[in-house]
Amino acid sequence: MNIKAKTIMKWALWGGGLSGIFIVLFLVIVIGVGIFTSEDSSVGTYGNTSQPTANRYDSSKEEKAGPVITTGWDESWVDNFYINSADPPYITGEYIDTFLSTNYPQSRLIGYGKEIKRYADYYGVATGAFLGQIALETTFGTASCGGEYNFGCIRWYEGANHTGIDTSNGVFQDYPNVETGIEAYFHLARTNYIDTGQVRYKDYLNKYSPQNDPFGYNNHADFKSLFWGTLKAFGYDTSDNVRKKNHALPTEVVDGKIEGTISATSMSSNNTSFSSIDLSNTRLTPLVLSWQSAIESEMQKQGVPNEYLPILLGILANESGGGGVKDIFQSSESRGWAMNTIQDEYQSIKIGVEHFKNTINKTNEYGKSIWAAAAGYNFGHAFLDYLNRTDQDWSIEVAKEYSATVVAPSLGNTTRQQAPYVNEISMSYNIPYYYWNGGNFHYVPMMMYYLGFSLDEIREMALSGASGSMSASTTNYRILFGKFQNANQLNLAGGDLVEIAKTQIDLPYSWGGGGKEGPTVGIYDASVQDATNIVGFDCSGFMQWIYYTAYGVDIGDWTEPQKTSGPRVPSSDLQVGDLLFWGEPTTYHVAMYIGDNQLIESSTPGNPIGIHPMRGYDFIVRPDVEKLKSQQGVE
Known part of the structure; x- marks a missing residue:
């Protein structure tokens, strides 16, 4: 079967009849309570997410999920799946990301596997329930349903916590970012289905997407065949009787956060205070700074603290200098797309901020430095996995070795073939070259340079790595990059x-x-x-x-x-x-x-x-x- 994204209608936030009214009132009361605040803003503070794992599962899927195949689907099998079933023990965030990037490389959910798994465990919902539902709704996050991040095609209702988008098929929730869109499904599945008795998939589907929906026709065979195919791809077995439990607080709201925590931590690292950097006294060009307000706006939407602004501007300076291409943050590759697929600067900013936020999450989970996060934006999250696996943090030597032994060989350079990279930054630590097809291991020092660090400070940090300690230089360095842009001066x-x-x-x-x-x-x-x-x-x-x-x-x-x-x-x-x-x-x-x-x-x-x-x-x-x-x- 050819999987196509469809706008599928459902009674997402009402159950029909009087019971639906009580559910809406319950949700309005819950949303009205507000957010539970916490002073701890560290990544990984997701409340209790411990869950048992399934006893019965398809062990042939341990290494990698299979493709979604619907041939020979079994209606009785899928009808009896419990949406609070325990996951097979091998399902992790990385496992989910591999499935998405392999089969659906344009999915907006790539890189968010860990968040999907965490929310599934926090709300006590099977990971497969989420993936099986969005298989038809938005083709695993490659399409939109109203809002860009409404992966489950959830309808808007009066008093909802988020705005709605009016379409020809009704009004749908418009979530501000990927994590909120992910959480929205799990919150809904827990509060409006599991907690109200619709635990078996057959009962859940009759309520989630009733065939007599007045807004449109929902073919349950399409839903069930894809749900079945997804569960089989991930190795679920409906004969397993292990169930998840709910850890979510009664006051939990859909905001892309758990227990009020934020996904990005304070960026103060190694006594380096980025929030105190005077952006007018850096080496950032006027073109880079012209994007500041757009970046700040997107950071606010996605819940990224403003203290990260200098880092994002430094990344922008590295990636494109703020112009020359439409994909100014070079965000396309973070989605698994070809370079410069994105042809809109604001879309590039949105996806770039998403990628940065997700990179910060992983960096802090591994306990690495802000320098590792910046390098991880460039090299990809595999670099952070490499640091964690080898028990290292960023330094220029570590980045150079990763470039030479991991990146370059993967792209055909197995002999450490070099090319010149001569500038005052690379010369300051005496490595005036890079490796062909090895990425730019000078990425972090270049970012530091744009942010106003002196050459001495850059050299010290490059050679000592994340153990170094310094702050942005307050010395008077030479004026760079269009400081005299106003001819009237x-x-x-x-x-x-x-x-x-x-x-x-x-x-x-x-x-x-x-x-x-x-x-x-x-x-x-x-x-x-x-x-x-x-x-x-x-x-x-x-x-x-x-x-x-x-x-x-x-x-x-x-x-x-x-x-x-x-x-x-x-x-x-x-x-x-x-x-x-x-x-x-x-x-x-x-x-x-x-x-x-x-x-x-x-x-x-x-x-x-x-x-x-x-x-x-x-x-x-x-x-x-x-x-x-x-x-x-x-x-």
């Missing part, structure tokens, strides 16, 4: 161009990198450089940024349009700020004259931005700032 003279240009000295060369908004990661070109892990400028991107920062005009994004940005002038009339070009008739390099027989440029791979003596060139162009302003509507 400048005198519009060539000297300002020079001062602006000098702020970028030592920034890496990045082929295809940078533009008027600032430095970015570059591109891959086998004949030049793999700059996909290098944030910086190429020659023309650097010139474009200088003039845009000083005057607000765009001289063009590569050498060919730049050579027509103004008149050519003879060498005898060379002035500060003039552009020097190489190549005629087709240009291939550009630099800027800064006086005293010197030029400044971003020249070639491995050579950072710097000041060099004048050398032979082909012609000179003086950008016509006033004409460009007129053409581009710049005042």
